[in-house]
Amino acid sequence: MSQTIRLATGIARRRxxxxxxxxxxxxxxxxxxxxxxxxxxxxxxxxxxxxxxxxAQAQDWGFHMTVADLxxxxxxxxxxxxxxxxxxxxxxxxxxxxxxxxxxxxxxDVLCGPINSGExxxxxxxxxxxxxxxxxxxxxxxxxxxxxxxxxxxxxNANGQWIKVAVQFMVNDLKKTKVAIINDNTGYGVxxxxxxxxxxxxxxxxxxxTATVDPNKPDVTDELLKARDAGADVITEWSNATGFxxxxxxxxxxxxxxxxxxxxxxxxxxxxxxxxxxxxYWDNVYGLGYAHEIVDAQGKLPxxxxxxxxxxxxxxxxxxxxxxxxxxxGNAAVFIYAAGLTKAGDTDPFKVKAALESIPVIAAPYGPFxxxxxxHNGFQDDGIKLVNANAQLPNGxxxxxxxx
Amino acid sequence: xxxVIVSGLALGGLYGMTALVYNVMYSTSKxxxxxxxxxxxxxxxxxxWLVLGLHLPLWLGFVACLSSGAVFGWLAxxxxxxxxxxxxxxxxxxxxxxxxSTMVQEAMAIxxxxxxxxFPRVFPQEFAGAFDQKFWFPLILAVLMAVGLEQFxxxxxIGKLFIAMSEDSFAARARGVATDQMRSLSFVLAGMLxxxxxxxxxxxxxxxxxxxxxxxxxGFIALAVGGIGSSVGALVGGAILGMLTSLxxxxxxxxxxxxxxxxxxxxLLVIRPQGLFGTTRVRQx
Numbered sequence: 213m214s215q216t217i218r219l220a221t222g223i224a225r226r227r228x229x230x231x232x233x234x235x236x237x238x239x240x241x242x243x244x245x246x247x248x249x250x251x252x253x254x255x256x257x258x259x260x261x262x263x264x265x266x267x268a269q270a271q272d273w274g275f276h277m278t279v280a281d282l283x284x285x286x287x288x289x290x291x292x293x294x295x296x297x298x299x300x301x302x303x304x305x306x307x308x309x310x311x312x313x314x315x316x317x318x319x320x321d322v323l324c325g326p327i328n329s330g331e332x333x334x335x336x337x338x339x340x341x342x343x344x345x346x347x348x349x350x351x352x353x354x355x356x357x358x359x360x361x362x363x364x365x366x367x368x369n370a371n372g373q374w375i376k377v378a379v380q381f382m383v384n385d386l387k388k389t390k391v392a393i394i395n396d397n398t399g400y401g402v403x404x405x406x407x408x409x410x411x412x413x414x415x416x417x418x419x420x421x422t423a424t425v426d427p428n429k430p431d432v433t434d435e436l437l438k439a440r441d442a443g444a445d446v447i448t449e450w451s452n453a454t455g456f457x458x459x460x461x462x463x464x465x466x467x468x469x470x471x472x473x474x475x476x477x478x479x480x481x482x483x484x485x486x487x488x489x490x491x492x493y494w495d496n497v498y499g500l501g502y503a504h505e506i507v508d509a510q511g512k513l514p515x516x517x518x519x520x521x522x523x524x525x526x527x528x529x530x531x532x533x534x535x536x537x538x539x540x541x542g543n544a545a546v547f548i549y550a551a552g553l554t555k556a557g558d559t560d561p562f563k564v565k566a567a568l569e570s571i572p573v574i575a576a577p578y579g580p581f582x583x584x585x586x587x588h589n590g591f592q593d594d595g596i597k598l599v600n601a602n603a604q605l606p607n608g609x610x611x612x613x614x615x616x
Numbered sequence: 617x618x619x620v621i622v623s624g625l626a627l628g629g630l631y632g633m634t635a636l637v638y639n640v641m642y643s644t645s646k647x648x649x650x651x652x653x654x655x656x657x658x659x660x661x662x663x664x665w666l667v668l669g670l671h672l673p674l675w676l677g678f679v680a681c682l683s684s685g686a687v688f689g690w691l692a693x694x695x696x697x698x699x700x701x702x703x704x705x706x707x708x709x710x711x712x713x714x715x716x717s718t719m720v721q722e723a724m725a726i727x728x729x730x731x732x733x734x735f736p737r738v739f740p741q742e743f744a745g746a747f748d749q750k751f752w753f754p755l756i757l758a759v760l761m762a763v764g765l766e767q768f769x770x771x772x773x774i775g776k777l778f779i780a781m782s783e784d785s786f787a788a789r790a791r792g793v794a795t796d797q798m799r800s801l802s803f804v805l806a807g808m809l810x811x812x813x814x815x816x817x818x819x820x821x822x823x824x825x826x827x828x829x830x831x832x833x834x835g836f837i838a839l840a841v842g843g844i845g846s847s848v849g850a851l852v853g854g855a856i857l858g859m860l861t862s863l864x865x866x867x868x869x870x871x872x873x874x875x876x877x878x879x880x881x882x883x884l885l886v887i888r889p890q891g892l893f894g895t896t897r898v899r900q901x
Contacts, residue, residue, distance in 0.1 A: 433623045
């Protein structure tokens with residue numbers, strides 16, 4: 213079987229599934245009949261209600277569609293996949309109790325999620341203690357530690373990767389050196405500010421202004437004026453609160469200050485665009501996107517992404533507003549586990565772990581993942597691309613950014 | 617600098633209106649409802665839903681906004697206050713109003729969603745910097761609300777009954793005032809005024825399920841600074857808090873704005889516990 217496993221596109225998936233069938237047949241001979249028919253149980257914790265609901269619902273949809281695709285093709289190792297889903301409602305205490313329930317009572321083979329860092333952090337010890345494979349959907353660096361949590365793998369990029377790419381973009385592409393950092397006062401926002409400052413220091417820069425703001429503050433005019441007075445020639449924002457981000461973009465537009473804003477992927481969301489006083493305020497705003505969103509010269513998305521969207525065109529509508537990365541991240545959780553399981557030929561978590569660490573590249577539609585025994589982050593920097601917020605095409609993609 | 621001042625005053629107007637709403641309920645019930653900020657949240661969302669979602673005219677959205685506030689206020693008194701206040705002197709209304717507030721917020725999050733959504737422009741106007749309606753509309757409405765309430769208390773019979781109840785509700789009842797109905801009426805009025813503040817500030821805050829909690833806290837600080845029971849105090853307390861928030865950011869950085877605002881509250885309560893315009897009640901022994 214090819215070491216680079218492609219699952220989500222029709223033809224490539226069939227090829228893999230044929231391989232999976234062969235593996236299931238050979239390895240199944242030694243198993244009792246009951247185990248052969250027993251479904252593979254994937255635990256899935258996503259906050260489909262609560263603060264991050266719109267993004268999580270899209271992830272949840274991507275997750276279920278990918279499972280349905282695999283089941284349509286006969287499942288994995290010849291066994292159907294069953295999803296045991298729990299809605300953590302963005303509440304870390306619920307995430308913890310659901311994680312316990314899934315790993316100890318529901319007899320799952322793998323836990324995917326929780327899908328934000330605040331909920332994922334307190335579940336690490338539980339899942340690791342139960343010796344279950346864990347695909348983690350949070351971006352905070354501390355979530356991944358192959359020594360403490362040897363069965364934990366990240367199925368998206370780490371936050372530091374976003375920030376590193378954003379800083380490189382501001383300094384190398386936009387040629388800006390006077391950076392103002394504006395972040396919200398959540399743990400994530402503060403941590404991001406520190407990381408931006410750290411990466412700026414690597415190119416001998418210091419931020420000219422920093423502001424940590426309550427995301428519910430109704431007006432951020434004063435923060436913008438302060439940044440302007442400090443001489444900022446670029447603003448980088450770190451928040452996943454759509455209202456806060458929109459207020460920031462509005463305040464800049466209302467001051468007729470055409471300074472570029474570079475920031476967290478939230479800034480690309482349709483929910484932000486809806487809150488802008490004028491659509492033109494979205495010009496000169498760059499958000500962290502992905503290579504899977506970049507269209508070619510004909511405006512076409514990468515083939516595997518387009519194939520997934522085409523296959524599910526009847527139900528994808530409500531989830532497009534959250535952007536392609538949201539549902540492709542849901543897809544990635546299943547895709548990565550399927551890749552490891554297929555190569556391992558067995559649901560034993562340590563065998564799947566060894567398989568994931570040995571696959572040279574897992575080419576998920578979300579982006580390329582490379583895991584090793586010492587690094588379970590997986591996602592590659594070149595999978596992240598800055599995109600112009602106001603340049604989104606009807607298919608959800610973006611043209612590559614051209615700096616004049 | 618003008619924008620900093622105007623934006624601070626606009627925020628102050630919003631906080632001041634919330635403080636006024638606290639006062640209206642407090643006058644008849646001695647209850648500082650934790651759901652006060654939720655009136656604005658409900659009013660803002662109802663308006664945005666009708667005007668931008670269902671494309672109904674703005675005036676109809678405005679009427680529905682006030683009506684939703686009135687109904688919410690009436691229900692709040694009925695569910696979270698009436699029996700609690702009658703049955704106990706132990707301030708259990710803290711729990712009941714907090715519970716109702718949480719339930720309403722969660723219900724709105726489920727129905728409306730957790731992402732803020734746009735609020736309609738009230739007047740046809742291109743964005744006009746410091747003179748934009750999103751800044752001056754809440755400010756003007758806050759002043760009108762304070763003046764209107766003062767006139768209401770001084771000139772109308774119902775207003776005078778509210779004052780009578782705030783002085784001594786047992787004495788008012790002994791003199792034939794239907795105190796339960798008056799209290800209910802004050803919550804209806806408070807709900808309407810709270811919803812009006814959501815309408816006034818909607819362009820600043822958006823239609824957002826999370827607005828109520830933040831506004832409730834800021835409004836309470838404004839109330840404590842200005843002095844419970846005083847309309848002028850509510851307005852001045854709101855203006856001080858709004859300006860302080862804005863100027864703190866401008867001169868010291870946004871990190872310190874909450875610390876300084878809450879610090880002001882503590883300092884003021886230590887020096888002048890009754891607030892700037894509140895009165896000290898002398899109890900005869």
